[in-house]
Structure formats: C-alpha cells, structure tokens
Amino acid sequence: MTRITVVFYSTYGTNHAIADAAAEAARAAGAEVRLLRIPETAPAEVVAGQDGWKAEADRAAAIPVVTPEDLKWAHGIFLASPTRYGGMASQTRAWLDTLGGLWMKGALAGKAITVAATAQNANGGAEGAILQTYVSAMHFGMIPVAPGYTDPVKFEDGGCPYGYAGRGGNPDEVARRSLAHQARRLVAIAAKLGA
Numbered sequence: 001m002t003r004i005t006v007v008f009y010s011t012y013g014t015n016h017a018i019a020d021a022a023a024e025a026a027r028a029a030g031a032e033v034r035l036l037r038i039p040e041t042a043p044a045e046v047v048a049g050q051d052g053w054k055a056e057a058d059r060a061a062a063i064p065v066v067t068p069e070d071l072k073w074a075h076g077i078f079l080a081s082p083t084r085y086g087g088m089a090s091q092t093r094a095w096l097d098t099l100g101g102l103w104m105k106g107a108l109a110g111k112a113i114t115v116a117a118t119a120q121n122a123n124g125g126a127e128g129a130i131l132q133t134y135v136s137a138m139h140f141g142m143i144p145v146a147p148g149y150t151d152p153v154k155f156e157d158g159g160c161p162y163g164y165a166g167r168g169g170n171p172d173e174v175a176r177r178s179l180a181h182q183a184r185r186l187v188a189i190a191a192k193l194g195a
C-alpha cells in the first residue's frame with residue numbers, strides 16, 4: 001500500500017482544512033495516510049492573544065506532531081503551509097531546519113513531495129512559498145510532484161502549476177477538487193517511485 005504523510009502548519013485553519021481535504025483524497029485513492037502537524041513556534045501568549053490563532057491551536061491540538069520517522073515511513077509527502085511575506089511560514093522553515101539528520105543520511109531521497117500554500121491575496125506570494133519549499137525538498141533529493149495542468153480543475157483554481165495556491169479561508173468546492181487531484185497525483189507517482 002502506498003504510504004502518504006500529509007503535514008501542515010496553519011495559524012488560522014486554512015491549511016489545516018487543506019490538509020484534511022488532501023488526506024481524504026489520498027485515502028480515497030487507496031493510500032495509507034498519516035495526517036500530522038508542524039509544531040507551533042510562536043510564544044503561547046501570542047497565540048492566546050488572537051482569537052483566530054487560539055481557535056486553530058485548539059483544533060489542531062489533537063493531531064500528533066510530525067516526527068522524522070513519519071517522513072521516513074512515507075512514500076510521498078503532501079505539505080501545506082501559509083505564506084509569510086512572500087515565503088513559507090517560519091514555523092515550516094524551522095521544522096525543515098530540524099531535518100538535517102535525515103538530509104545527512106539521504107533518508108528522504110527519491111520520495112515524492114507535493115506542496116500547497118495559501119495567502120491573503122491572489123498574488124500575495126503563495127506561488128513563491130510553494131517554489132521555496134520545493135527548493136528545500138530538492139536538497140533532500142526529493143522528487144517534486146507539481147500538478148502542472150494535468151486536470152481541467154487547474155484552469156478553474158487560479159492556475160498555479162506548482163501546487164494549489166489558494167486564499168485564506170475554508171477551501172471551496174473548486175479548491176477541494178484541485179487538492180484532490182493534487183493528492184491523487186501524489187499517490188500515483190509515489191507508488192511508481194516506491195522510495
């Protein structure tokens with residue numbers, strides 16, 4: 001069975017919902033799925049000081065934090081993260097920075113990865129956040145699985161060929177179809193790679 005780790009960081013809940021949608025689609029495609037979160041790095045008083053941030057922290061609390069073993073276990077990784085000033089969220093970057101042990105061993109080499117990101121604005125930098133994440137993944141020898149325009153939904157969802165690049169808020173029906181396509185493609189290519 002193809003094994004997929006869906007991992008997300010989310011401040012306000014969008015990327016949590018994206019990860020849920022991707023996990024559901026990967027399961028429907030026949031994969032064994034782990035849905036996991038990247039740990040928060042902001043001080044607890046900062047999180048508690050914003051209602052939206054605290055609400056998401058409470059929702060995500062039941063989801064286990066991703067470990068290096070969860071990445072080694074997977075044939076493919078679906079990563080979702082918000083955009084911060086045109087790049088990936090610092091929480092996501094900080095987590096990547098903890099994976100040097102896997103990088104040194106080549107433990108992620110040959111595994112498939114696909115990335116989704118959101119921003120407040122249509123052209124606010126989500127594409128850049130996705131590309132940055134692929135660049136880091138390539139340092140691990142991972143294989144980026146971009147959706148390109150391999151499904152008609154890519155002409156409806158804003159058209160980012162690197163991965164779903166969406167807006168903040170609950171994913172709508174088009175977003176869900178786009179994420180499902182991206183997740184199915186990850187499962188199919190991860191199965192072929194078998195790493």
Ligand SMILES: Cc1cc2nc3c(=O)[nH]c(=O)nc-3n(C[C@H](O)[C@H](O)[C@H](O)COP(=O)(O)O)c2cc1C
Nearest residue numbers: 010011012013014015082085086118119120121124
């Ligand atoms: C510190 C900070 C920086 C942000 N930078 C950008 C940005 O550069 N462009 C943009 O369109 N949105 C930006 N946003 C909005 C977030 O990308 C948006 O809230 C996020 O995609 C929602 O995802 P989430 O609900 O999973 O946290 C920023 C938000 C914060 C808090």
